[in-house]
Amino acid sequence: MEIVKFRPSFPNELSLPSRGRSGGLALLWSNDVNLEIKSFSRHHIDVVIVESGNGFSWRFIGLYGHPETHLREESWKLLSFLCNQFNLPWFCCGDFNEILSMNEKSGDAQRSQSQMGSFCRVVNLCGFKDLGYYGPDFTWCNMKEGLNRILLRLDRAFATSDWFEFFKSPQVHHLVESTSNHCILTISDLPPPTHKNKRRFHFEAIWIKREDCREIIKAAWDSSSLSATPKGVASNLKRCASALANWNQNVVGNISKQFQEKRRTLSSFTMDDQQGSQEADINHLRNEINDLLDSEETLWRQRSKVHWYRERDRNTKFFHA
Structure with missing residues (x-):
């Protein structure tokens, strides 16, 4: 809710x-x-x-x-x-x-x-x-x-x-x-319309739960000599943003899409398992879906202006470490 x-x-x-x-x-x-x-x-x-x-x-x-x-x-x-x-x-x-x-x-x-x-x-x-x-x-x-x-x-x-x-x-x-x-x-009554909006880069709070996030940032930041000038810092930030965006697309993936795919799998398992013999596999899949729900909730909390201050911009210190 x-x-x-x-x-x-x-x-x-x-x-x-x-x-x-x-x-x-x-x-x-x-x-x-x-x-x-x-x-x-x-x-x-x-x-x-x-x-x-x-x-x-x-x-x-x-x-x-x-x-x-x-x-x-x-x-x-x-x-x-x-x-x-x-x-x-x-x-x-x-x-x-x-x-x-x-x-x-x-x-x-x-x-x-x-x-x-x-x-x-x-x-x-x-x-x-x-x-x-x-x-x-x-x-x-x-x-x-x-x-x-x-x-x-x-x-x-x-x-x-x-x-x-x-x-x-x-x-x-x-x-x-x-x-x-x-x-x-x-x-x-009608299939919902699909909209593909291009969005600017935004650091996601769920990324800091993954150990490989720090490695992505460090590798991108260390790939060139850090300049003390504003231009050099901006260049490194842009490089980190690009690396994180690619990593998010290719490794982390679309949380909502993963959730929908796993829920379809869960629905298929449930329909086929009338005798309850696959309940252990079904419960394992439920746990995976619950983890995705936690991640999705974090995403929506971060996007909510009302709750932004409560979450705080926790990425700032981490991103520039």
């Missing part, structure tokens, strides 16, 4: 804290989104969004179903209540903590039919259609091996028919997350 808040593209936030390791809701949006908060609780956020240009209005509800089975009926009562509040196209997604059929479960005992039936009834009452998904069939795992492993599709996205009339090609992707036993759900 913190790493997303560092990004300047999401300056607006409504967050509701978790209780222990469960629950917690957050909604972040950019300044160009016309959004009005209607209601919220520990288990839902209800907003109305007006599309710029054509004025199309629709509802978004993020829902967290009660994790306790005996309280889950309260979640369905909440959905029923929200259904009668506004007559707008409706999109709803979240962790419902329930499945619609036994096809959405692997391992352990059979699910109670009445338990699943209550969920089915409120889905029909709201006029929801499931958006489907790409990726692993299950969005939650108890992280155990072999016969003790349980897999469930607890996270999903629904929408009403009139919402589909405006958003023609929505896609839901299940992304395996290294730091959670839940998948991340990404929902898009």
Whole structure:
């Protein structure tokens, strides 16, 4: 959550804290989104969004179903209540903590039919259609091996028919997350645009965690005689910057790209390992992804003007040593 808040593209936030390791809701949006908060609780956020240009209005509800089975009926009562509040196209997604059929479960005992039936009834009452998904069939795992492993599709996205009339090609992707036993759900209507912006050299804080960084700087600095003139210092700084940029591209690599590649590998492993026999390899891959997440968080902290002073320009002393 913190790493997303560092990004300047999401300056607006409504967050509701978790209780222990469960629950917690957050909604972040950019300044160009016309959004009005209607209601919220520990288990839902209800907003109305007006599309710029054509004025199309629709509802978004993020829902967290009660994790306790005996309280889950309260979640369905909440959905029923929200259904009668506004007559707008409706999109709803979240962790419902329930499945619609036994096809959405692997391992352990059979699910109670009445338990699943209550969920089915409120889905029909709201006029929801499931958006489907790409990726692993299950969005939650108890992280155990072999016969003790349980897999469930607890996270999903629904929408009403009139919402589909405006958003023609929505896609839901299940992304395996290294730091959670839940998948991340990404929902898009159009592929995101790609922008390649040329950026100036900037010393990255994550570099000082690597021993070879000092060697790169020393080699570049010692490759010519150091001049006491400002011109000589500037020349050596330029040489160091060039050497570090090449080293970063060819050795360190793109952290985000590495993260995406390893997460795809993790997703593939998870889909293939229904019996839990590769859990050790999966956990090793999770640790590698977590290391990349730490590096990415450092990158975003450094780029955040709000947090720059807290991090301090730690490269100054190191770079000129």
